Amino acid sequence: MILEEILKQNVGGSRKLSFVGGVIGLILVGCTLQFYLDLNSFGSSGGDQNSEYIVIKKEINSLNAIGIGSSDFSEEEIALVRDMKLVLDVASFDYSSFHCYLKLSSEGGQFPPLETLIYFESLPDRFIDADLSQWDWKEGQATVPVILSTSYFDAYNYGLAKALGSPEVSKSLLSSVKCGLEISGQGKNENYQIQIIGFSDRINSIVVPSSFLDYANINFGKEQIRKPNKLIIACEDARNPILIDFLKKNEFVSNEEQQRGISGTSTLELVSAILIFLGVVVLLLSATVIFQNIRILMSASQSSIAKLLLIGYSPSQILKQVMRAVNKQLLLMLLMGFIGVVVIKTLVTSLIFHFMAQFAGPAEGESFNSNMSWIIAWQVSVVLIVVGFVVWKVSREVASRTLKQLTES
Amino acid sequence: MTCQNTMQIQLNRIIPKQIPAQLAADSQIWGEEVTFGHENMLVLAPSGSGKSTFCKVLYGLNSSHRSEILFDGQRFSDFSDSEIADLRVAKMSYVPQNMLLFERLTAWENLMVKHQLRQVWSESEIRQVLEKLNIAAQSEQIVGTMSLGQQQRLAILRALIQPFELLVLDEPFSHLDEENERIALELIMEICKKQNAKFVITSLGNKHGLSNEKVVVRQL
Numbered sequence: 001m002i003l004e005e006i007l008k009q010n011v012g013g014s015r016k017l018s019f020v021g022g023v024i025g026l027i028l029v030g031c032t033l034q035f036y037l038d039l040n041s042f043g044s045s046g047g048d049q050n051s052e053y054i055v056i057k058k059e060i061n062s063l064n065a066i067g068i069g070s071s072d073f074s075e076e077e078i079a080l081v082r083d084m085k086l087v088l089d090v091a092s093f094d095y096s097s098f099h100c101y102l103k104l105s106s107e108g109g110q111f112p113p114l115e116t117l118i119y120f121e122s123l124p125d126r127f128i129d130a131d132l133s134q135w136d137w138k139e140g141q142a143t144v145p146v147i148l149s150t151s152y153f154d155a156y157n158y159g160l161a162k163a164l165g166s167p168e169v170s171k172s173l174l175s176s177v178k179c180g181l182e183i184s185g186q187g188k189n190e191n192y193q194i195q196i197i198g199f200s201d202r203i204n205s206i207v208v209p210s211s212f213l214d215y216a217n218i219n220f221g222k223e224q225i226r227k228p229n230k231l232i233i234a235c236e237d238a239r240n241p242i243l244i245d246f247l248k249k250n251e252f253v254s255n256e257e258q259q260r261g262i263s264g265t266s267t268l269e270l271v272s273a274i275l276i277f278l279g280v281v282v283l284l285l286s287a288t289v290i291f292q293n294i295r296i297l298m299s300a301s302q303s304s305i306a307k308l309l310l311i312g313y314s315p316s317q318i319l320k321q322v323m324r325a326v327n328k329q330l331l332l333m334l335l336m337g338f339i340g341v342v343v344i345k346t347l348v349t350s351l352i353f354h355f356m357a358q359f360a361g362p363a364e365g366e367s368f369n370s371n372m373s374w375i376i377a378w379q380v381s382v383v384l385i386v387v388g389f390v391v392w393k394v395s396r397e398v399a400s401r402t403l404k405q406l407t408e409s
Numbered sequence: 410m411t412c413q414n415t416m417q418i419q420l421n422r423i424i425p426k427q428i429p430a431q432l433a434a435d436s437q438i439w440g441e442e443v444t445f446g447h448e449n450m451l452v453l454a455p456s457g458s459g460k461s462t463f464c465k466v467l468y469g470l471n472s473s474h475r476s477e478i479l480f481d482g483q484r485f486s487d488f489s490d491s492e493i494a495d496l497r498v499a500k501m502s503y504v505p506q507n508m509l510l511f512e513r514l515t516a517w518e519n520l521m522v523k524h525q526l527r528q529v530w531s532e533s534e535i536r537q538v539l540e541k542l543n544i545a546a547q548s549e550q551i552v553g554t555m556s557l558g559q560q561q562r563l564a565i566l567r568a569l570i571q572p573f574e575l576l577v578l579d580e581p582f583s584h585l586d587e588e589n590e591r592i593a594l595e596l597i598m599e600i601c602k603k604q605n606a607k608f609v610i611t612s613l614g615n616k617h618g619l620s621n622e623k624v625v626v627r628q629l
Binding site (some may be wrong): 002003005006304305307308309310311312313314315316317407 | 470490493494511513526586
């Protein structure tokens with residue numbers, strides 16, 4: 001204890017400065033990493049089974065146009081995609097091979113009267129990103145549930161409605177309207193009503209239940225054997241370069257949904273990288289101040305160290321004493337860093353929860369809250385501990401070298 | 410007077426850089442082969458003739474020479490840092506002329522810094538000797554505020570509270586009055602006798618009442 005007093009007698013205010021800098025640096029690095037991990041996990045848990053989805057097709061070229069090439073997927077190609085190690089699940093789209101005629105009355109002037117040919121597709125329910133509580137059709141049922149692509153909905157509001165001078169419609173209004181549908185083929189026809197029960201960001205099409213499409217294709221369709229021309233793939237990371245290379249190599253083209261995801265994720269990654277870089281810079285600066293502090297402390301204590309050596313203290317005993325003070329500072333810094341990360345994470349999580357509950361609805365808020373907690377990720381703990389260990393190791397080396405220089409002088 | 414158990418320090422024709430050639434030529438130590446440790450020795454020299462340099466050489470603090478110093482037959486230059494530290498807590502003790510106490514600590518704390526290394530004395534024994542040296546009242550006083558005489562007695566006591574075979578004292582009584590010098594010298598001789606140790610004292614010329622039967626006198 002007395003030895004500690006002797007060496008502490010020359011400690012200045014720069015020690016406090018390096019301590020504060022170190023804590024800020026640790027918090028900055030820890031928080032950035034923590035929020036990057038949180039947002040990534042929140043983003044991926046927002047979809048089904050933490051998967052990302054890509055719709056792939058074959059490029060239409062001039063050979064297709066003259067009937068030589070084909071944009072259909074063969075059994076072998078589907079198997080190739082299924083066997084790809086990064087692909088978690090795969091399914092093909094089925095399409096309508098019969099005539100579909102949509103009839104929409106003006107509904108009291110809310111819509112332009114519309115009669116048009118349309119098409120339908122179907123795919124396994126597990127790939128659909130919409131509420132499927134009304135997603136059911138049985139033979140004899142007059143109303144066919146439909147899921148519409150959000151981009152089609154947008155195309156109506158921002159394109160067709162403007163062009164025809166009709167009012168824009170909301171999703172809920174569109175969902176309340178039933179349109180007439182006439183299907184025909186094989187010399188017969190049937191009439192139904194269709195009702196939009198949901199909207200999909202993932203699927204760029206008009207989707208009906210498989211049971212309806214199967215029934216209609218059998219009874220009205222031209223092709224009884226249809227080869228799929230679109231596949232939907234579930235994977236962990238749609239941006240994985242190996243997967244992208246695989247698709248490119250096999251001349252498959254993907255939809256653009258993931259491209260938007262990439263752009264958003266890249267921005268997140270860029271901001272995180274900048275913050276982590278800033279944190280590392282602050283940490284490096286404060287570490288330099290810590291190292292410099294050790295030098296200053298020891299140089300200022302040169303006379304005391306010489307006296308200690310004179311009365312029989314070994315350099316290793318003095319080093320141990322110097323490091324005891326450094327260890328205390330580093331441990332406290334690390335502890336404060338951990339507490340800072342936990343406090344900031346808890347505060348920000350609770351702020352986002354309230355924000356989401358207020359603006360995106362209680363369900364979104366709950367969903368966000370259930371994914372977040374005050375506990376910091378193990379990766380953050382590992383990074384903070386590794387940073388602490390590296391600073392300790394370098395501090396010991398600096399102290400040892402400085403002591404050697406002082407001893408020799 | 411001789412004792413084979415004490416540590417032997419052999420200076421082999423050493424002339425430190427700080428010593429002018431003229432002084433070295435007249436010296437009974439510089440440039441000579443001299444062994445210390447088998448008898449008590451009083452080294453006399455006028456001011457500025459290198460008494461402190463001599464003590465530092467003997468204690469292994471001065472290496473501004475090319476010759477060898479042997480500690481118990483072992484070259485000092487071969488000693489590791491921890492071996493030097495061991496030497497200074499178990500075999501040799503030193504009272505520098507400028508005392509080299511920790512001025513911001515109390516007298517007692519200064520003694521404890523040394524005591525922590527080898528606790529061969531009990532704290533009550535240390536307090537008794539503080540009484541004997543007439544500095545018990547200053548034990549909780551900051552050293553920087555003590556008189557030089559009090560500091561000198563404290564430095565002597567600090568050197569005594571460890572095991573040693575050779576005690577090197579560099580003008581240890583320069584700030585003491587006759588009475589305190591007598592008390593301190595008696596204490597040094599008593600403890601050296603108890604530890605079967607030898608001492609080397611440097612002095613400007615004062616023999617401090619030491620007879621030729623008790624010490625060997627050398628001219629530096």
